[in-house]
Amino acid sequence: MNRLVERIEARTPAHRDRAVDGLRALALLAVPTGHWLLGGFTLSGDGALHNASPLSAFPGLAPVSWVLQMLGIFFLVGGYASVLSYRRRTGSTRAWLGGRLARLGRPVLGVTAVWAVLLPLLHFGGGVPVDTLRTASTLVVQPLWFVGVYTVVTALTPLCVRAARRLGAWAAAPLLGSVAVVDLLRYGPHADAVPSWLGLLTILPGWLFAYQLGVSWGEGRIGRRHAWALLVGGAALFATLLLAFGYPMSMVGVPGEARTNSHPPSLLVLALAATQSGAAILLRERLGRLLARPALWAPVVVVNLSAMTVLCWHQTAMLAAAVPASYAGEVAGLVGAPDSAGWILARLAWMPVFAALLVAVGRYARAFESPWTRTGPGRRALAGVLAAGFAVFALGMG
Structure with a gap:
């Protein structure tokens, strides 16, 4: 272990921004931690597994979801890192986007293709009930929506850079405003007259908000004064939405609840993202000094x-x-x-x-x-077909 730590330290460039990598690792680990802590299973009479959540019985655990819902940090850091990579690109913007999107797509294609093969093996070979397989498929797909949204957001990086250079920290304000308008329509006094699909309009601006903050941060347009404004303003908005406007306490969906904050994202998600982003920017230097220690830096790299x-x-x-x-x-x-x-x-x-x-x-x-350098077009096409079949089954259309 000591040799591994020493090897990682020796291979780390001096200019590496350890704080940003540390924030990314923290946000990433919050995803499995949240899913493992807040996701359970019930067993039906036929032996099939079904999804359940301790939040249904323990609503007082909702604040745990405030800590573990760190996608705002992930998008913030993603925007920051994208700016640095975009500046260093040696080819065209199209080639740069293609490389980044391929890195996102390969793992998703892999896991869905593997599960497409596992489904019949588990059912016909292992006797696993179909309902268990549907539950499993739903859980496997659950975190993958994020990759799809992140892919779209990444593709918008050139536009985000232009907005950051023109508007600075205020480039994210229109995104916050658009989500606020949609929330007013779907939760306001005339909500009954609003179609249910209207909430889908918050998906892109809701998650692009923190990414745009990251881009502006990477462009040097967000300083400590802006960070304090994000922290204090985001926290105030978060508290107001919970206490005065009756937003659900949990940041994740709770079985049986009519409203959810994250799917699609509500204004509460953006308030939390602003709070987290402000705190992250303010703590950057301190975190960087902490991760200068090789023993702490090595797990972040892994x-x-x-x-x-x-x-x-x-x-x-x-x-x-x-x-x-x-x-x-x-x-x-x-x-x-x-x-x-x-x-x-x-x-x-x-x-x-x-x-x-x-x-x-x-x-x-x-x-x-x-990179799938040894995978020919035929195998890639087969993986695509398998992934599509799994998606159909997972979404309940099979």
């Missing part, structure tokens, strides 16, 4: 090198424990209604197991992050 693997496969790791356990009936913290303090304690005990399974799966799954 997590960042496996970013898409963690994102795409962490639900598979949890399912690798839950599906076999379902044959034994209810297992504390793994299979059974998440409605007791005992379940929460047991789930915490399962977390290291999920992490170990993710490491085991990731040893092989990381190959999907590398």
Whole structure:
């Protein structure tokens, strides 16, 4: 381990922004932590697994979701890093975008193609109920929506750079305003007359907001004064929306609740993203000094090198424990209604197991992050067909 730490330290360029990498790793690890802590399974009479959440029985846990919902930080850092990469590009903008989008697409194609093969094997070979497979497919797809949105946002980087150079920190303000208008329409006094699809209009501006802040930050247009404004203003807006306008307390969807903050993103998501972004910018120098220590820097590098693997496969790791356990009936913290303090304690005990399974799966799954230089057009086409088939099944159209 010491040799690995020394090797990573020796290979780190002096100009590397360790704080930004640290923020990315923190936001990334919050995704599996949140899904593993706040996602449970119930067991039906036929032995099938169904999704459940401890938030239904313990609404007081909602503040946990405020901490673990760190996609605002992820988009902020993504915008910042994209600016640096965009400046260093040696080819055309189109080639630059193509390279970045390929790095996002390969792991997604890999995990969905593998699951397309696993589904019939598990059902016909292992006797896994179809409802369990639908639950599993939903969980696997759940984090992948983020990749799709992030892909679109990344493609808008040149436009975001222009906006940042012209408007500076204010470039993100129209995005905040557009989400506020949509929220007013769908939650205001005339909400009954508003079509249900209107909320979808917040998906792009809702997640582009923090990315645009990151681009402006990378362009040097956001300083400490702006960061304090984001922190204080975002926190004030967050509290106002919760206390005065009745927004749901949880940042993630809760089974049985009519409203959700994240799908599609509400104004509360942007308020949290602004708060987190302001705090991240203010803490950047302190975090950079902390990560100057090789022992702390090495895990950050490892997590960042496996970013898409963690994102795409962490639900598979949890399912690798839950599906076999379902044959034994209810297992504390793994299979059974998440409605007791005992379940929460047991789930915490399962977390290291999920992490170990993710490491085991990731040893092989990381190959999907590398360029597919040895994969011919025929195999790529087959992977695409398999991925499409899995998507159809996962979305309930199969």
